[in-house]
Amino acid sequence: MPGNTPLQDSIRFGRCEIRPAERRLLIDGTPAVLGARAFDLLLCLAVHRDRVVTKDEALLFAWPGLVVEENNLSVQVSALRKLLGPDAIATIPGTGYRFTLAASDCVAPPDVESFRQGSAANDQPTIAVLPFHVRSGDPHVGFLADGLAEDVIALLARVPGFLLISHASSFAFRGQQAGLTDVARQLGVRYLVEGSVRAAATLLRVSAQLVGAGSGRMLWTGSFDSPRDSAVDLQEDIARGIITRLEPELTRAEIAHIRRQRPENLDAWAHYHQAVGAVALQG
CATH class of the missing domain: 3.40.50.10610 (ABC-type transport auxiliary lipoprotein component)
Structure with missing residues (x-):
């Protein structure tokens, strides 16, 4: 489950950097305007960039304890694509999503x-x-x-x-x-x-x-x-x-x-x- 994975200090990809502890996304070093749901979804996808994240996993991570419609997930994915580019998140039909940007210079994840x-x-x-x-x-x-x-x-x-x-x-x-x-x-x-x-x-x-x-x-x-x-x-x-x-x-x-x-x-x-x-x- 996404919530059980240790978080990295920083995840960098291209012009962007995710800082989980600060709950910030930096683009060219400048904090991006990003809602709480969108940030949690981005973090979930980036941490598990080595595989497809199912829709159920993403919903559980971004809306813990709540029952929400799938269209809420689509809205947040759309918001992230506007920030990161249309190809940053791939839709896997009938399954979920996968983060496609290559990460680099990642700090080793602490427990x-x-x-x-x-x-x-x-x-x-x-x-x-x-x-x-x-x-x-x-x-x-x-x-x-x-x-x-x-x-x-x-x-x-x-x-x-x-x-x-x-x-x-x-x-x-x-x-x-x-x-x-x-x-x-x-x-x-x-x-x-x-x-x-x-x-x-x-x-x-x-x-x-x-x-x-x-x-x-x-x-x-x-x-x-x-x-x-x-x-x-x-x-x-x-x-x-x-x-x-x-x-x-x-x-x-x-x-x-x-x-x-x-x-x-x-x-x-x-x-x-x-x-x-x-x-x-x-x-």
Whole structure:
């Protein structure tokens, strides 16, 4: 299964480079605009470029835990071909897709444990966004909750200085009873973002929380209301509202973490001053 394959630090092909840990596609060194689903599909195809990826595999990797129509897959493949060229992804009739661009200069793939140890050694702040809880029996609310979580992931990926875990990894904990500290340990992250979507008669309330993974302590919480009949249209606005309030709190939490480190750790001290400057700019 695609989700069980160790990720490479970098996959290069032609003018392009995939950076899985950063969830970025670079074209000629410039970050490309790419949605979360399209990125996960590209990563799945590139990692398994030595073979055909079936449609079921691709759907499972890009939409874990969801039942979606195949046309969603076609839409994402089309978006990737517009970025990479029409011949970058071959359609294998009746089977699936194959990534056709030749990769070069690939860094040897580490296993999960060595990736976590490397992150710990560099003291990089890591964060994962968990699936939002759905407080409604309406399936449309469920789709909205997943869309919001994905938008938050996509927006957090643009925040410099933080290493974001892909939604394919964090969404694997959907419906599990594991505690937050245990989830954080398994994902190897310092911070968790979780949330919920609750439906009332004419209103949807979206709640989001930032949790310190080591202690399980709530670092920030916020709620956002939207008319129920326009929530889907306002999904991106709601996600941006969450990020607008979440990002400075995340930065402040990281400052507090760094303050607890020894000042002799010059790298940590430098990151501290960078974070202070970021908060000053954000107000």
